[in-house]
Amino acid sequence: MEIVRSHRQLAAAAGGGGGGQGALPTYRTAPQLEVRLEEFELFAIDRLRVLKGISDGLSRGKKPQEMEKLVSELWKTHMRHQDPAENLNKDIISHFVLRLVYCRTEELRKWFLSMETTLFRYRFRIESPESQRMLMTEFQLPYKALPHSEFEAVKDKLTQVARSMGQSASVESVFFKVPFQEVPDLVASRRVYLSKGYAYVAMSQVVSLVVTQFRCNISKALVLTNRKWTATIKEQEKDRLTPIVEALSNAYFGPDYSQPKDAAEISLKDIDQLAASSFPLCMRHMLDKLRENHHLKHGGRMQFGLFLKGAGLKLEDALAFWRAEFSQKVGSERFDKEYAYSIRHNYGKEGKRTDYTPYSCQKIISATPGVGDHHGCPYRHFGEENLRAALNRMGVSGHALEEIMDKVKNRHYQLACTLTFEATHGVSCDSGINHPNQYFSESQKILRAKNQTVENRSAT
Numbered sequence: 001m002e003i004v005r006s007h008r009q010l011a012a013a014a015g016g017g018g019g020g021q022g023a024l025p026t027y028r029t030a031p032q033l034e035v036r037l038e039e040f041e042l043f044a045i046d047r048l049r050v051l052k053g054i055s056d057g058l059s060r061g062k063k064p065q066e067m068e069k070l071v072s073e074l075w076k077t078h079m080r081h082q083d084p085a086e087n088l089n090k091d092i093i094s095h096f097v098l099r100l101v102y103c104r105t106e107e108l109r110k111w112f113l114s115m116e117t118t119l120f121r122y123r124f125r126i127e128s129p130e131s132q133r134m135l136m137t138e139f140q141l142p143y144k145a146l147p148h149s150e151f152e153a154v155k156d157k158l159t160q161v162a163r164s165m166g167q168s169a170s171v172e173s174v175f176f177k178v179p180f181q182e183v184p185d186l187v188a189s190r191r192v193y194l195s196k197g198y199a200y201v202a203m204s205q206v207v208s209l210v211v212t213q214f215r216c217n218i219s220k221a222l223v224l225t226n227r228k229w230t231a232t233i234k235e236q237e238k239d240r241l242t243p244i245v246e247a248l249s250n251a252y253f254g255p256d257y258s259q260p261k262d263a264a265e266i267s268l269k270d271i272d273q274l275a276a277s278s279f280p281l282c283m284r285h286m287l288d289k290l291r292e293n294h295h296l297k298h299g300g301r302m303q304f305g306l307f308l309k310g311a312g313l314k315l316e317d318a319l320a321f322w323r324a325e326f327s328q329k330v331g332s333e334r335f336d337k338e339y340a341y342s343i344r345h346n347y348g349k350e351g352k353r354t355d356y357t358p359y360s361c362q363k364i365i366s367a368t369p370g371v372g373d374h375h376g377c378p379y380r381h382f383g384e385e386n387l388r389a390a391l392n393r394m395g396v397s398g399h400a401l402e403e404i405m406d407k408v409k410n411r412h413y414q415l416a417c418t419l420t421f422e423a424t425h426g427v428s429c430d431s432g433i434n435h436p437n438q439y440f441s442e443s444q445k446i447l448r449a450k451n452q453t454v455e456n457r458s459a460t
């Protein structure tokens with residue numbers, strides 16, 4: 001299959017261009033085009049890397065200038081096509097593919113909307129003034145520049161607002177009068193003059209107006225796409241696009257943890273000690289529950305079993321480990337009949353013989369554990385009291401604990417886990433935690449280095 005439309009046709013169909021050099025699309029309507037399947041997936045993965053980078057930047061509390069730099073670097077690194085004439089196609093195709101991927105639940109929609117809006121905001125800011133005006137027209141914003149007489153009547157007030165923001169005494173000459181609810185961020189940060197329900201927005205601030213409109217359009221489009229997805233596309237495309245779309249929302253872009261790192265092995269007898277020193281909270285919790293109940297439901301066996309495989313537990317040891325616990329509850333015979341198969345299956349020894357990959361944080365966080373389930377991410381799925389108690393048991397308290405709880409309140413679960421790692425290991429973790437097996441291997445690396453230092457000291 002081939003992309004059949006030319007770059008310009010496609011750009012026009014999707015609301016691309018907006019004039020100027022930047023060619024920032026508004027993604028108003030999905031283009032009618034054919035795309036090669038591999039491009040469908042690869043373009044989406046590249047855009048996802050950009051959105052994921054933005055999400056990490058925001059949760060690390062980067063300032064607007066730092067974000068501007070980050071967005072521009074991410075875009076250059078991931079969204080350039082080897083044929084520059086295809087850059088715009090890639091931009092538009094990747095956006096619409098991810099719309100399909102991220103329309104399917106409230107949570108996915110929220111994340112996608114927020115990241116795409118942030119991306120659009122920073123891209124709009126670097127467009128030329130002429131291109132910005134064209135985009136305003138394209139969004140059909142009904143605002144006219146303030147007539148001279150009205151401008152003169154409020155000029156003093158506008159100057160006062162400009163001064164309060166540290167700008168020079170001369171005020172900009174082009175302003176738009178808009179209902180204040182359409183520029184919530186400018187109102188919240190007191191960067192506009194308000195009068196009788198209207199905000200006076202300077203030309204340099206129109207990004208707010210455009211972004212509000214962009215956000216509103218994408219939000220509605222996501223809901224509509226979800227309806228179409230559920231009603232027809234999902235079934236029609238069940239052998240072709242549906243598996244790709246479903247895999248993309250759980251995609252993890254770090255190293256592959258399906259095989260243990262550095263050919264490391266862990267043995268049965270060390271599991272409890274390793275859990276205490278190096279397992280992330282999600283895996284400690286499952287080990288505790290397994291020891292307590294001698295049972296874990298399917299979701300827990302998958303999440304924990306694959307983690308142990310990635311950490312270096314060999315199949316024979318894994319079978320012995322699960323048998324030792326489960327047989328106390330269901331007996332050895334039933335374990336061999338009903339449960340051993342799925343453990344061998346995880347190691348690719350049964351069924352399709354696929355070597356299954358340990359779950360990433362993103363996949364674990366988006367799980368929905370039911371009653372009696374113990375899988376999932378504690379930062380996301382525990383109540384506050386339980387989480388505080390669990391962190392206390394890991395030795396985290398005081399200021400560090402409050403900082404972690406603050407991240408949890410703001411739904412930055414991986415960042416909360418990163419802070420836990422830093423608090424329990426006494427070193428910073430700049431890459432952030434993206435995968436439970438990454439948590440484990442980084443922890444082991446640090447502990448090995450500490451042990452080595454102690455050994456060297458005692459040898460001298």
Ligand code: SF4
Nearest residue numbers: 280282361377417436
């Ligand atoms: Fe586990 Fe990841 Fe949650 Fe940490 S953030 S507890 S590693 S799922």
